Amino acid sequence: MVDRGLLYKEWKQHFWIFLVVFAAVMLSEPFSILNDYFQYQGCLAEQKKFPDIECVLYKDYEISGVMRMFWIGGVTLALSQIGFERSRGTLDFTLGLPYRRGIIFNTKYFLGITILLTAQLLSYLLSYALVVLYKVDVVNFHEYFIGSVIFCFMVYSLVMAAGAMTGNPLAQMIVAFSTSILPYLLIGLPMANLQIIMSFFGINSALFSQDSYFLNYITPIVYLDGFGVHNGGLAFTLLIPLVMGILFYIIGYFCFIKQQLERNGHFFLWRKMDRPIQILVILFGIWGFGAATSSSLFSYIFGMLIGSAVGFLISYFLIFKKIKQL
Numbered sequence: 001m002v003d004r005g006l007l008y009k010e011w012k013q014h015f016w017i018f019l020v021v022f023a024a025v026m027l028s029e030p031f032s033i034l035n036d037y038f039q040y041q042g043c044l045a046e047q048k049k050f051p052d053i054e055c056v057l058y059k060d061y062e063i064s065g066v067m068r069m070f071w072i073g074g075v076t077l078a079l080s081q082i083g084f085e086r087s088r089g090t091l092d093f094t095l096g097l098p099y100r101r102g103i104i105f106n107t108k109y110f111l112g113i114t115i116l117l118t119a120q121l122l123s124y125l126l127s128y129a130l131v132v133l134y135k136v137d138v139v140n141f142h143e144y145f146i147g148s149v150i151f152c153f154m155v156y157s158l159v160m161a162a163g164a165m166t167g168n169p170l171a172q173m174i175v176a177f178s179t180s181i182l183p184y185l186l187i188g189l190p191m192a193n194l195q196i197i198m199s200f201f202g203i204n205s206a207l208f209s210q211d212s213y214f215l216n217y218i219t220p221i222v223y224l225d226g227f228g229v230h231n232g233g234l235a236f237t238l239l240i241p242l243v244m245g246i247l248f249y250i251i252g253y254f255c256f257i258k259q260q261l262e263r264n265g266h267f268f269l270w271r272k273m274d275r276p277i278q279i280l281v282i283l284f285g286i287w288g289f290g291a292a293t294s295s296s297l298f299s300y301i302f303g304m305l306i307g308s309a310v311g312f313l314i315s316y317f318l319i320f321k322k323i324k325q326l
Helices: 004-013 015-049 068-088 090-095 101-134 141-165 169-180 182-200 207-218 220-225 234-258 271-292 297-319
Strands: 058-060 137-139
Touching: 004 015, 004 090, 004 101, 015 068, 015 101, 068 090, 068 101, 068 141, 068 169, 090 101, 101 141, 101 234, 141 169, 141 220, 141 234, 169 182, 169 220, 182 207, 182 271, 182 297, 207 220, 207 234, 220 234, 271 297
Parallel strands: 058 137
Antiparallel strands: none
């Protein structure tokens, strides 16, 4: 599953990226708590001059949501381990070593996720120590730290999977972001357009509004705002991104060992994906522009025409134009 020699190579090759990401993830939340504490001390100093000022050392993690640096670290690692490696040509060297592709992918994945999880665990311990030391009044601290770890795992798996099927870092990020909102694109946009068309004929339908709540559970990017937006229970909303992270890992592993790798610089490594994805992008453009300009039937049709042109141009220049490698 994982090779020690490859682990050493990956560590030496990405040492500075690993070090920066590790430090940023580990120290981001402790520094945030320290900043809140110093602001509180400054408030207390002002309170001596102005007694009406209220000073509270309080932090609600349901409002602040997931720790941003956690998932940013996951994106950075996944981009450097596959996207930028492919762009620089160093991934070709790695694939030329006497190791199976599955072992290469698992070694990269294991090292990346280990660095992230270790940094997050230390961040949790340091943050909790500061909370106890400075007596910070916190809400949902433990729950949202766990949620942030799971969200970071899902994001890292998603970007790694995107890198396994694309030929450059830009394509990797676009595919990862598109996948993070894919349920809304595949389900939400068509349903919104159906509701608009029905309204033109005087038919009122709450179909989209009823199912949009369900989309919140299966749309990865929604968890960026935290886990309190759901009412199905914290354990349930933590399970969904965990399952999605495992699914993204399986997809990334399968793509890495099965797809051809000679299309460096192209959007997708597998040529047969180009045309279906282009059709989807055009459809998204039609639905998106149509829904945005739905004040009247004429403007709706005109918006769809503009959306089809925009979708075609974007898909053509992104998917069918090779990007020069580093």
